[in-house]
Amino acid sequence: MRAAFNKALLEIAKKDPRVYMILADIGYGEIEGFANAFPKRFINCGVAEQNMTGVACGVAMEGNIAITYSIANFPTLRCLEQIRNDVCYHKANVKIVIIGGGMAYGPLGISHHSTEDLAILRALPNMVVIAPCDIPEAIEATKAMMAYNGPVYYRCGYKKEPNVYDAPVKFTIGKANVIRDGKDATVIFTGTIGHNCKLAVEELAKKGIKCRLISMHTVKPIDVEAIKNAATQTGAIITVEEHNICGGLGSAVAEVLMDGGVGKVPFKRLALPDVNVSKIGSQKWLIEEYGLGVQHIAKAVKGILK
Amino acid sequence: MLESKNPKCRELAYQVKLNCLKMVYGGQSGHIGSMLSCAEILSVLYLKILRNITPEDAKNLERDRLIFSKGHGGGALFATLAELGYFPKEWLDTYYQDAGKLSGHISHHINGVEFSTGSLGHGMPVAAGMALVGYRTKQKHHVFCVVSDGDCNAGSTWEAIMLAGQHGWDNLTMIVDYNRLQALGNSEDIINLEPFDAKLRDFGWGVKTVEDGHDVNELEKALTKLPVEKGKPSAIICRTIKGKGVSFMEGNFNCHYGPVTKELYEKAVAEIKAKGI
DSSP states (O other): OHHHHHHHHHHHHHHOTTEEEEESSOOTTTSHHHHHHOGGGEEEOOSOHHHHHHHHHHHHHTTOEEEEEEETTTTTTTTHHIIIIIIITTTOOEEEEEESOBTTTGGGOGGGOBOSHHHHHHTSTTOEEEOOOSHHHHHHHHHHHHHSOSOEEEEEOOSOOOOOOSSOOOOBTTBOEEEEOOSSEEEEEEGGGHHHHHHHHHHHHHTTOOEEEEEOOEEESOOHHHHHHHHHHSSOEEEEEEEESSSSHHHHHHHHHHHTTOTTSOEEEEEEOSSOOOOOSOHHHHHHHTTOSHHHHHHHHHHHHO | OHHHHOHHHHHHHHHHHHHHHHHHHHHTOSOHHHHHHTHHHHHHIIIIIOOSOBTTBTTOTTSOEEEEOOGGGHHHHHHHHHHTTSSOGGGGGGTTSTTOSSOSSOOTTSTTOOSOOOSTTOHHHHHHHHHHHHHHTTOOOOEEEEEETGGGGSHHHHHHHHHHHHHTOTTEEEEEEEOSEETTEEHHHHSOOOSHHHHHHHTTOEEEEESOTTOHHHHHHHHHSOOSSTTSOEEEEEEOOTTTTOTTTTTOGGGGTOOOOHHHHHHHHHHHHHHOO
C-alpha cells in the first residue's frame, strides 16, 4: 500500500506545484521518486519529528500542501503537540501519513506499532482521520486527501495488502462504502483488517448469515447515516479495528448509536485489548493472537445473533 | 545620528509597557516581566524593520513574517499591534478576561498575529518551514522569529536551528530576547546556554549580540543589516532585562508568574512614567 500511496502522490505532485514532502529520515525505497523529481519541494529534516511537523506547518502556511511521512507512531505521538497547536489550530494544509498502521511492522515490536492513533488523532479539532483498507481504496483516499484543504491523518498500510473491494472504489471523505449488503448483521471495519472481515462475511454467507460489510475508511468525520442505517436495517453491528479497544472506530460508532437514539441494536466491538502489544510475531500472527482473525470475527457475529 | 531617528520607537515601547501593566493588572495574569523584556524589540521590528505589513493588509504575500515564539509574552505583541491600529485599543482592556478578545498567549485570530504560540519550542520549526519556502522560491521577504530563554531549552528549537544552518537559509533571523531568567530561576542555573553565540556559530549561523537589548538604536542597527553572514541564517542575541523599567521587577524571576497588586501596579506605572520615553 505504501508504494501505491507514493505513486499516487507523485502523480498529484507532477500537476500541483504546491505539494511538498517533509520527512524525518524515513522512507527508504519509496520516497526517492518524489525526492528526485522535486528536490526543491522535498526536505529531510533528520530524525526530528517535532521539527518535521513544525516545518510542514510553516510550509503549509505559505499556501502549500505539506506531507509528513514516517513509520507508525513517529509522525504522530512524538510531535502530537505540534499537530494540535500548529497544524490543527491553524487549519494548516498538512497531511500526516503513517506507514504501517496497526501492527504492520509486526516483529519490530511495540515502538513500531500504531495502535492508539485513531483515538488520539480523532480527538483533535479540525483533523480528518482516514484509514484505507486496500490498495485501490488507498489510491482514491490519497486523491481525496490531497483535494481536501486542511489537516488529514492518513493511516497507510505496508506491503501487498489483498483487495477488499471487488468493484472500483468510490471515495468521498466522511462517506462510508458498503462493500456487500445483507440484513442479518453489519460488520463495520476501518483499515487493512478489512480483509479478514471480508473473509469472515463470505464464510458466514455460506452458512446463510447475510452481512452488510462497511468500510468506514473515514473515522472522522464519521458517517452517521451509514451507522444509523445499519442499526435500523440490520440485526446487529460488529466493529472491527486493528487498534486498542479504547477510543477508536468502535467507540466512534458507539457514540453515534447512543447519541442517535438507536443504541438498542445488538453491538460488539472487536479490537486489540487494552494492553501493550508485547508478543512477538508477524502482523498476521499477532492479529490471530490478539483475537482479530477471520474465525474470531465470524464467531463474534454468530455470537451476537444467538 | 540614530538617536534622533528613533523617538517613535521609544514612544511606542513606552506605551506598550504601560499597556502591558494595565492588561496584566486588569486580568490579574502573569508574565509581565517577559512582556517588559521585549517591548523595544517589538517596537523596532514594527516601526523600522518589517516590510509590507500594515493593519489594512496584514496578510500581504510580500510581508516580512514575524513568528513570536515566546507566546507568554504575547501581551507585548498585542499592545504593539493595538498601538499601531491593527485592532481597537479597547480590546486590550479585555485581555485575560471572561469573553475577552485577547488570550494570555497570542492567537492568529487577531489581525497582525502571524502564528499562535504559547507552548515553547514551536516557533522556530514553523519559521524554518516558512523560510524554506521563501528561500527556494526566491521570494524577497524575510522571516523573523522572536524566542525566549525557555524556548532555547526546547529540543525542537535546536532541531530547527540545525536544519536552517544545514541548508543556509539566510532569509531567516532568530531574535533572542535573552534576559537569562525563566519560570523557575536563572537560566544559567537551569539550562546554561553559554557560550550561546559560539553554539549558534557552530550550528552554522551568523551571530550578532546586541549588548543592550533595550537600546532601540542598537537594535535597529543589528536588525537592519541582515543576514549577518551571507549564506547563513542569522541570530541576533539581545541581552535584555526581564521586567525592564520597573525596579522591583527587573531581574526578578518572580515577575514571571507573580500577580500584580493595586499598589504594585501603581508603583510600576509611576516608575515607567517617571523614566519617560
